[in-house]
Amino acid sequence: MTIAFPAGPPDPARAHSLDDLVGCLRGLKLWAGDPSFETITRRINTRWRAAGRPADELARRGTVVDCFKVGRRRVNAELMVAVVQALHDYPDYLTRWRQALRDGRVGAGAAARVRVLDRLPDDLAGFAGRRDELDRLAEPRAVVTVITGMPGVGKTALAVRAGHRLAADGRFDVTLFADLRGFHPTLPPVEPVQLHGELRRRLADRRALLVLDDAASLRQVHPLLPTAPGSLTLVTSRRRLDAPVVELEPLPAEEAQRLLARAVPGVPVGADPAAHRRIARCCGHLPLALALAAGQIAGRAGWTVTDHADRLEEGEARLALDEGIETALHPSYRTLPPQSQALLRRLALHPGPEFGPDAAAALLGTDPGSAARHLRRLAAEHLVQRRPHDRFALHVLVRAYAARRGHDEDRPADRALARQRLYELTGPGPRECG
Structure with a gap:
């Protein structure tokens, strides 16, 4: 099995729009170990103070955060380059960013340019x-x-x-x-x-x-x-x-653990010899998530692998909702019909490892035939995983994404009603749901 860890920072020359360029900046932040916005701002201002910039022209955290927002018509090119420099201070790389910011490829009409x-x-x-x-x-x-x-x-x-x-x-x-x-x-x-x-x-x-x-x-x-x-x-x-x-399927557990260890060979394991396995589990053994985790591990001096495992397990969904993962999943979600989107959100409410059309129907408030059609659509998009005997499962990172969408898009009363319908289908007994 394979995992492809990033060999270098994202290439801004591949950007076709300002949103693409912001996506590169987000990827660079993750590649550099995901430092906080406070840390990035401090690094910028340390450099700017040394260059003699007056206090009223120093960067503010809010303006640094703005560099990472999509949907903008223009950017502060000087500040964006300073952010890049704070994340990866390499002259040739900075030159590529300056060129990308000047290049017409990040302007209007990018959709028509195909190479x-x-x-x-x-x-x-x-x-x-x-x-x-x-x-x-x-x-x-x-x-x-x-x-x-x-x-x-x-x-x-x-x-x-x-x-x-x-x-x-x-x-x-x-x-x-x-x-x-x-x-x-x-x-x-x-x-x-x-x-x-x-x-x-x-x-x-x-x-x-x-x-x-x-x-x-x-x-x-x-x-x-x-x-x-x-x-x-x-x-x-x-x-x-x-x-x-x-x-392709996510990596087997042992392979994910070994490859993560190979990606960060110089980082001490710390107190827990199973730390790599714990991080791989938090990543759902998905190559993209493992690559993001490896970048974070490599970018935090003084941290052990155990420290990173503890951090992820304190808020396991945090990695799943890092923008690298959410950006990967959302284009598939947005192409779904509304009812298929709703089912994916509701499936995050299911407490068991697997489910079938009956449980999906209860969560969605429809009949099992309709629910089965939506499940097949989700499986065709690889947003649910097929299991034998007409059963399905959610990858851990898809579950976290679906839960986030549910909290953002569904009324609390609707989520509560979906849970109630599922409870009425299965009863209070110990048997597996749906």
């Missing part, structure tokens, strides 16, 4: 495992293979690793990569017409390896497929598309 890369993204140095999946992708049985799984499970990292291995044997004349933005947090999905002409020109009857990342549907994919014999396309999508698939 086809003539090379794959760099392979992540921290990638490991997923041997069975890589073996299947090395000898694909179809000209199109879809890598699917829940948000944050490592689909793109696997596609890139498999693509580099396939390209290395020289069987392809050209290798291309395109991001279809199927679940981008701020930009719309790419329309095939935006890429069709450029792909046709570059493919031109050549044997091609094409990697299409983050597809929302086969409608996006079909017009873009190469037609030359010997060509191969890898697609990543969080949806189960009607094509041969390689399905």
Whole structure:
């Protein structure tokens, strides 16, 4: 199995809008160990005082927080660069941020700008495992293979690793990569017409390896497929598309624990030898969450792994609701029909590890047939996990996200009524709910 830990800070050159750039800044904060806004403000002002800036021009915590807010038409470029410098003081990296802030790519019309890369993204140095999946992708049985799984499970990292291995044997004349933005947090999905002409020109009857990342549907994919014999396309999508698939699951517990330990080898374990296992459990063994945790561990000098495990267990949902996780999950949630959204929120109220259509119907206040259809929709989006015998489960991080949405969107009286209906279905006995 695989986890891809970030080999470096987020690249602002990939931003297509101001919201994208803010997303990079949020990612940099997590990569740098998630320091508090007070700490960032203090670092900025220490540098500015040393440069002779007067007291009335120093940064305030509130203006620093504003740098991390999406939905803005303009930003304070000087302050944003100062925030970046407080998080990662590296000259070349700061230059990339200054260029991104000047670049028209973060202005209007970003949705219309789509690029086809003539090379794959760099392979992540921290990638490991997923041997069975890589073996299947090395000898694909179809000209199109879809890598699917829940948000944050490592689909793109696997596609890139498999693509580099396939390209290395020289069987392809050209290798291309395109991001279809199927679940981008701020930009719309790419329309095939935006890429069709450029792909046709570059493919031109050549044997091609094409990697299409983050597809929302086969409608996006079909017009873009190469037609030359010997060509191969890898697609990543969080949806189960009607094509041969390689399905990714969260990491096994022991593998998640080992890989987390490898990611932070210089950090002392502390008093609890099971600290890595506890953190992996808090992360639900999800690669994205483990990567965020590793960044936080590496960024806090003097903390042991036990300290981090204690912190997460004091407020386990905190990691789940870190913006890196919430940003990954929310694009899937917002595409759901209202009743499917409501069911996902209500499922966070279920006390058991698994549930079926009867329990879902009680929580939603509908009939089991309708509830089953919504469960299938949620499973198709990888927001619930299928179990044998028409049973389903919520990943721990999806449960925390759904609970947060429920508190934000549902009236307390409606949540109480849903609990009451579930109680009436199951009774007060010890048997498992629904």
